[in-house]
Amino acid sequence: MNRQEAIRVIMTTIGAQDVVVSTTGLISREIFEKFDSERNIYVPGSMGLASSIGLGLAMTQPMMRVVVIDGDASLLMNLGSLVTVGNKEPTNLLHIVLDNGAYASCSEERSMSDTARLDALAGEVGYQYVRTADSQDDLKRAIMEFGRGPGFILAKIELGGRRDFRRPLELAAIKNRFMLFLARQTQGD
Amino acid sequence: MNQSDKSVFNTLAGDRSEKADLLHGVFRELGVNFASGVPCGVLRHIIRNFENDAAVIHVLANRESEAVGLAAGAYLGGKIPVIYMQNSGLFSASNDIASLLIPYRMPIFFVVSYRGCEGEDAVQHLTTGRATERLLESFSIPFEVFGNQNLGDLTRSLFETMRKAELPVFLLLKRGWHQ
Numbered sequence: 348m349n350r351q352e353a354i355r356v357i358m359t360t361i362g363a364q365d366v367v368v369s370t371t372g373l374i375s376r377e378i379f380e381k382f383d384s385e386r387n388i389y390v391p392g393s394m395g396l397a398s399s400i401g402l403g404l405a406m407t408q409p410m411m412r413v414v415v416i417d418g419d420a421s422l423l424m425n426l427g428s429l430v431t432v433g434n435k436e437p438t439n440l441l442h443i444v445l446d447n448g449a450y451a452s453c454s455e456e457r458s459m460s461d462t463a464r465l466d467a468l469a470g471e472v473g474y475q476y477v478r479t480a481d482s483q484d485d486l487k488r489a490i491m492e493f494g495r496g497p498g499f500i501l502a503k504i505e506l507g508g509r510r511d512f513r514r515p516l517e518l519a520a521i522k523n524r525f526m527l528f529l530a531r532q533t534q535g536d
Numbered sequence: 537m538n539q540s541d542k543s544v545f546n547t548l549a550g551d552r553s554e555k556a557d558l559l560h561g562v563f564r565e566l567g568v569n570f571a572s573g574v575p576c577g578v579l580r581h582i583i584r585n586f587e588n589d590a591a592v593i594h595v596l597a598n599r600e601s602e603a604v605g606l607a608a609g610a611y612l613g614g615k616i617p618v619i620y621m622q623n624s625g626l627f628s629a630s631n632d633i634a635s636l637l638i639p640y641r642m643p644i645f646f647v648v649s650y651r652g653c654e655g656e657d658a659v660q661h662l663t664t665g666r667a668t669e670r671l672l673e674s675f676s677i678p679f680e681v682f683g684n685q686n687l688g689d690l691t692r693s694l695f696e697t698m699r700k701a702e703l704p705v706f707l708l709l710k711r712g713w714h715q
Contacts, residue, residue, distance in 0.1 A: 368609075388612060390636065392634070392635020392636055392639070393604070393631065393632040393635045396601060396602070396608070398605075399604075399605025399606050399608075400605045400606075400609040400612070401609060402605075402606060403570075403572075403607060403610040403613065404610070405609075406593060406595070406613075407609070407610045407613030407614065407615045408614070425601065425602060427598030427599060428598075428602055431595070435595065518641075519641040519702075522612065522640050525612060526612060526614070529614065530614070533614075
């Protein structure tokens with residue numbers, strides 16, 4: 348499974364009303380180019396904060412399901428967030444980590460995820476649903492079987508893939524349409 | 537700074553602060569219903585008030601950057617958040633303010649304790665103390681240092697600036713501010 352396949356599986360398997368917070372670099376850029384939607388929040392800077400933003404959203408919008416699409420290196424950059432999620436136990440948060448063992452958006456420098464056992468760590472700190480996925484079928488099943496969170500899916504992906512995606516630039520407009528989307532959802536419109 | 541305020545760093549005083557209670561009341565009047573941050577002794581009364589108020593979702597963060605992310609998520613979720621931290625932590629979180637809150641135009645109110653000022657007895661605060669106001673100026677974000685002003689008026693006015701500018705704003709509180 349490569350990044351393109353993993354992102355396609357995630358974005359076509361999660362519910363239509365789920366909100367998405369995606370991490371810095373190629374993950375956000377690929378989602379922005381192929382699956383841009385008013386339900387998406389991209390984290391182009393502040394690397395590592397996707398899971399924190401997702402937790403803040405999940406705690407304040409308990410009726411919405413929040414899907415965080417993280418990377419291995421960005422999770423490692425804000426590893427304390429894993430503990431905070433486990434402590435706050437948001438049942439509506441699904442944290443998916445695309446693990447290619449590298450800072451793929453930079454120059455593919457190796458991260459330390461290969462010795463970290465991030466899935467075991469998530470379980471130890473309080474995530475209620477933990478899965479690993481090595482194939483598109485595994486990933487799809489892990490997303491479909493997710494019920495009560497916080498959930499953690501470690502999706503192993505191959506390094507490499509397209510790099511020439513455009514960037515999300517109009518961030519204030521992305522924020523405004525996201526907040527309007529949430530307002531419509533919560534009004535049952 | 538008087539001696540009783542200095543001693544608080546070596547003891548766990550359980551005193552109340554009228555100024556902190558006033559500030560909390562103003563926060564609630566302005567709709568604040570989410571708080572996140574990293575503790576600092578100078579802010580202890582403010583943190584306790586957040587913790588004891590069932591109308592405020594309060595999430596302690598492991599690092600200041602994490603508090604920025606949590607508050608950004610809460611803001612997107614429709615809450616009115618406050619972030620608190622020491623100015624040392626402001627430097628840790630500075631890129632998150634610059635690359636998340638500012639380009640997304642998220643109006644978030646920061647309460648930051650201002651160490652490294654005159655009378656500082658801890659050398660680790662001196663460099664960040666000298667640089668704090670210049671950091672905020674260089675980001676072109678509004679801030680106020682609380683001194684002899686009316687704290688309620690100052691906070692309301694800074695909130696208004698925040699909402700108009702759609703930017704984070706900063707209230708800096710020096711040691712002894714709460715007396």
